[in-house]
Amino acid sequence: MIMNTKTEEKFFRVLMFLSTIFIVGVLLLIVVSVLYKGLPSLSFTMLTSIPKGGFYFGEEGGILNAIIGSIYLSLGATFLAFIIGWPIALYMNVYLVKHHSLVNAIRFVFDVLWGVPSIVYGAFGFILMVFLGVRASLLAGIITVSLFIVPIMVRAIDESLKSVPRGLLESALSLGSTRSEISYRIFSREAFQGIITAILLSFGRAIGDAASVLFTTGYTDRIPTSLLEPSATLPLSIFFQLSSPIEAVQDRAYASATVLISMVLVISLLSRFIGNRRN
């Protein structure tokens, strides 16, 4: 069959349009169905109290334990991942400029690590905990999740450092800067918005992941008061409470989903907003 270019173009345009509609539709469906179930149960008590009588059976109380736990966990993991990932990305782009193939190899490694499913990180964290004799705790969760998001952090910061022009590096070197001055005073500043976006992106991944915290952070009704206590998290709050036959318990799962999806949406929009301001 011979298609002339006009029909061909029309065909692909329609195809693209339909797939876009489909994806947007699915996304809306997810958001709407979660909100439909979750919004009615989002009361003040739900957001400000911890479950009473055990999260799996108690009909009273809310999800404050999971909200606070998730925030602690994600803040801690994002902070740790930043402390590790930021210097790596700077090292790749300021120190290793001459070693192009090495930098590409490092990028490849982080891309592979980015693709490893989070349950694998969870299992790795668990093995490590058993080896060290540590119980499931906020600290173990923070370390595991930070390992899981370091590749995201590195590659996202790396992408924004990569776009810093070579001429700026040369100018800064000509002024007598050392590499570390260039890293922290110039490259980080030049790529500042990209770095903020990377942090938000990593935070979004950290807060939404269930598999990496399953064995490592545990689950509890209480709000942790130390890094060595286990902690509830929003994804596991959904996971554990949705399977309950008790409706009040299920409500807590839907409320958690609503809170989680709102947080992730806000973070995505924020990083989009910052990313756009860069241009």
Added chain:
Amino acid sequence: MNNKISIHNLCLSIDRQPILKNVSLNIPTNKITVILGPSGCGKTTLLKSLNRLTDLIPGVQQSGEILLDGVNILNGNQDLVDIRQKMGLLAQRPYPLPMNIYKNITYGLRISGRRNRQFLEKRVEHYLKMVNLWDEVKDRLKDPASALSIGQQQRLCLARGLAVDPEIILADEPTSSLDPISSKLIEEKFLELKSQYTIVLVTHILRQARRMADYVVFMYLGEVIEQGTPDELFNNPQHPVTKSYLSGQFY
């Protein structure tokens, strides 16, 4: 003539591809040396090898000697920060640092530990006046440097380079992204500055070379074909390639 820099048999290759072939030349003190030649002949590479920016190129190999005040800067045990601080670089287009105008000028001073506020303020005014930028920016020193026009940015970059008190100015087609008026300002500045600085100017604008040069180096395909005073080179070129270049047969 007193030579600030002498280059002996400089060879530079990238991934075994020769870029500079046996370059030997002298750069006289407190004069403007113009490097002339068609696109891709290695002018930028030669200029960057002077302050060892060529070290950044993947797969680069260099041999030969570059004597700065008689000391070879190619043999590895030199403090690169020291060498680079002696040479201000003005690139083809301006790269302002991601900070405000004031901090752009003081950056080089601050990283070498000079933080006295009054001292810095005096320096900022001095160097901005030197490049005729003071009147245009004195009320907005706290604005980001990127808010300036390209011509203003280029003058800012010149001032920033001068503020670290170099002995040599390396300029790579510094007017190529500028309008005629900004270009003229930069050219005039260079003519003034040469009493205090040794200037190496890369250009492929013949008329600019004639206006500025005290000494001319003509390069072609990675080699220095001819060098001499403007009178020798422009009015009496010896080599056929130089002749055809000067008569505009290729660029």
